[in-house]
Amino acid sequence: MLLKTVAHAVHRKVHFTEVNHLASLKYPVRTRGTLEYVKPDTLVMTQSAPRQAIYRIVGDRLYVNRTRRGVPVSRFPGVIALVSGFEGLLSGNYALLNHDFTTRLQGDRKAWRLVLRPRLTVLRKALASVAISGHGARFARIVTRAPNGDRSDMRILP
Amino acid sequence: MNTKISALTVSVTWLGAMAILAAVIAGTGRFGESLTAFLPRSGSTVQRALVQGLHTGEAAHILLLAIRGGTGxxxxxxxxxxxxxxxxxxxEFSLVANGGQGMAQGLAAFVFAHRYQLAPRTSWTVRALRHDLRRDLAILESPAGLSAGRMLADPTGAFMAAARPWERVRGPRVRHGVWVSRHGRSALLLLKTRASGFAVGPQRRALERIRTGFAHAARGTALALTIGGTGAITVAANDKVADSAKVLTIIDLVLVTGILGFVYRSVPPLAASLVPLVTGALCATAITGLVxxxxxxxxxxxxxxxxxxxxxxxTYVLLHVRPGEHVSRAARRVGRALGLAMAAMVMGFSTMMGSHLAGLVQLGVFAAIGLVAAAAAARYILPFMMPAWQPTADLGAWDARxxxxxxxxxxxxxxxxVVALAAGGMLWARGPRVWDNHLSALSPASHALMRKTGRLSHAFGVPGLSSLVVVVAADREQALSRSAALQPVLAGLRHAGALGGYQMAAQYLPSRAVQRRRLQALPRSSVLRRRLRAAAAGLPFRRRAFRAFITAVARARHAPLLVPADVPAAVRARVDDLLMRVHGRGVAFVQVTDVRKARRVxxxxxxxxxxxxHYxxxxxxxxxxxxxxxxxxxxHALIAGALMAVVIAIGLRSLREAARLVLPMAAAIVTACALLVATGPGLTLLNLVALLLIAGLCMGYALFLGDNGLVPERxxxxxxxxxAxxxxxxxxxxxxxxxxxxxxxxxxxxxxxxxxxxTAAWSARRTPPVAGGPHG
Structure with a gap:
């Protein structure tokens, strides 16, 4: 029911800010930009800081800026989680989510939290969990954790 | 009664002999694929490699599946x-892929472990490293950053570069976690069979396996399965020939039995009519197979x-049986004519045995043995199977007609x-255009299925086998390095749009010389550490993040060189397909796809x-x-024709009679050719063989139509x-x-x-139908 509510709501561009805490860098990476989901399988992330970049994820391929040759998303488990989360939630396709992840939904319609954990070992090596939380039909926050302690905290601006 | 018993004995003995021959064939007979028959016995390595490549290459093993209907x-x-x-x-299958898997099992670990041998990179300067580090930072700051935790273990991207050839550059799209067609209306799977796509039995088993698997998986849904690929074409073509042959054989049997039944009006001769052909075919198959x-x-x-x-x-034997006469007497009377016809054909076909084409030699031996055995059966076995048979029908009216x-x-x-000259003239005028050079003319496969396979292959980005570069060298190592030397040329051609892409073993497994060069270019740990520090100046990397990288480079500097056997088993086939040993020489194939400017390439x-x-x-x-x-x-057919004429002239002891016999035969064949060329796309190999059969048939007609004195009471x-x-x-x-x-x-x-x-027009004399003594 909740998924349906979300699915109906989002077909517009949303603004986000993201903080990535990475073990290999001396300080966290702060990014911001917009996210847009285009049915059926395209997710466009436009970064305006720290650098101008457009990432298009179409199906299983990631296209950076205007390049025509994409790379398989499978190389980036974090991106898979992001795409699956968005696609699954926005298309109301719970089965899709359940294929790749174990899912746990907490809270009620007003304030909810969906936690995804990868099922496949390949994914688990690079991704510990994705927690998506929101209010009603709106995403508020996506927290992604990697097994090595790396963490991304993305906030969707109202 | 006695004759009946001996007839039974002969029949049973014959049946027993045939059963033994059949058992010999079943036990020892190995039937090869047809293409090898077209190979010269002393063919060039390129030709042999080509045939081997066609039969064992990757394309021949691939089956493409599409699931349609239902929901996504x-x-x-x-x-x-x-x-x-x-x-x-x-x-049954060496690979089953539906897009749900990443790289083949064990491959990623292999490529990662040997990335510095496999990746085409030799520059390790501060400048090059700084370029890499900037790119790495950009990735870390992108949405993929979180997944790139291990990126600094390979900051130069050697793994990606080494893995690129192994990934399908243009795989199908993925929906719901599996490959789908361009419009998303069907799910796609790619299978590789262990057996060659040209092996009917194993392919049929594989298809059966797929269909039952699908029926099981799709129970209760309205989904449908389409299968394309060489194997599917092979099996379908085989079934189609077998199916139509079955129906047509029944119609044939009914009609031919009708004609012969009208002539004989009894059953035994009908059954016995098959004896010579069966004897000939079985003997020829068994002996040729053994030889x-x-x-x-x-x-x-x-x-x-x-x-x-x-x-x-x-027919010739039985129609010459006179009332009250033993069948064997009639056989003796027509024996000389049959023997001459047979000898002429055998002499003719024996010229093929001297051919340099393996297939023709076999064909010559097969035909010669078959004809001798068939004629012997007609002369010495058939008459004793039904010695006392008597013609019952009065065909006098038909004789007169x-x-x-x-x-x-x-x-x-x-x-x-006039007709023959016109036909000859027409063939002359057409010249080489009388031949139909389309390969499909010889293939029983349906065009619809081939088109379907083509569409599926396109959806998958599987290279169609349209052109190849064959590199022949003393050994595989040399072939590998030579083919690698072509890489810049091919890359240039691809860049210029002359071709779509290329695949070679050297992309997967560099030659030992190249590997050595790459490893030698790796800097020592102390040098690398220093350069890395210089390259990372001003960038926010933590120094300890590079520890794994420095260790890996240090280890790689002393790594042993890779050989084909080191490639993980799951994907070794791809290397083996592109790099072979053919007749003691090394052959590397470069598959070239989507050639747009063949001449330029x-x-x-x-x-x-x-x-x-060789392109x-x-x-x-x-x-x-x-x-x-x-x-x-x-x-060989022309030589055979000339030889037949000579044999007939000797047999008939008259040049005139021989000419009377051979010229109408030649005229009939020329006219038939002209007719085929005029009405169809042209002549093929099959037509040529059929025309040889006509020569044989015609010889029989001529010998029994003309008064050449060979057959008393013809x-x-x-x-x-x-x-008829x-x-x-x-x-x-x-x-x-x-x-x-x-x-x-x-x-x-x-x-x-x-x-x-x-022949009737040329040889008929106004003689009474069943009369006339022997002529000189």
């Missing part, structure tokens, strides 16, 4: 279940067709000459000056092989009966839905009709 998630679910189920059957070890399917098909003339032998008709035709000799490759390189357009090369086989067959009706049976039999084949069968049917039925008319 239903299709995805069935795709997953099917992939899981078929993936378990490792005996050559491996019998090409083409030989079997063509050879059986050539000895089809044996169907006429019993045949004689009248022959006499009528005799008056039209001038017409025959050929010129660039020739200009590359790499030794031992091969597969269709054209195979066409050339076929054309050579055809030319050789034609040459019966003019016999050739008409033979021709042949024309009916092959006429039915002319209505077959398979182009190959149709072509044979039309050729033989039209040719037999022309042969009969022409």
């Amino acid at each position: 998630s239903e299709r995805a679910h069935v795709s997953r279940v099917l992939a899981r189920e078929l993936g378990r059957d490792t005996g 050559f070890g491996r019998l090409a399917i083409t030989t079997l098909g063509f050879g059986t067709m050539l000895i089809g003339v044996a169907m006429d032998y019993p 045949a004689a009248r008709f022959s006499a009528g035709l005799r008056r039209m000799r001038a017409g025959v000459v 050929a010129q660039a490759i020739a200009a590359s000056k790499v030794a031992g390189v 091969v357009v597969v269709k054209r090369a195979v066409g050339r092989l076929l054309a050579r086989y055809r030319a050789a067959l034609l040459r 019966r003019g009706l016999a050739p008409w009966v033979c021709a 049976a042949t024309i009916t039999g092959f006429g039915v084949l002319a209505s077959a839905p398979v182009a190959m069968l149709r072509s044979v049917g039309v050729t033989v039925s039209a040719g037999a009709l022309l042969a009969l008319i022409f």
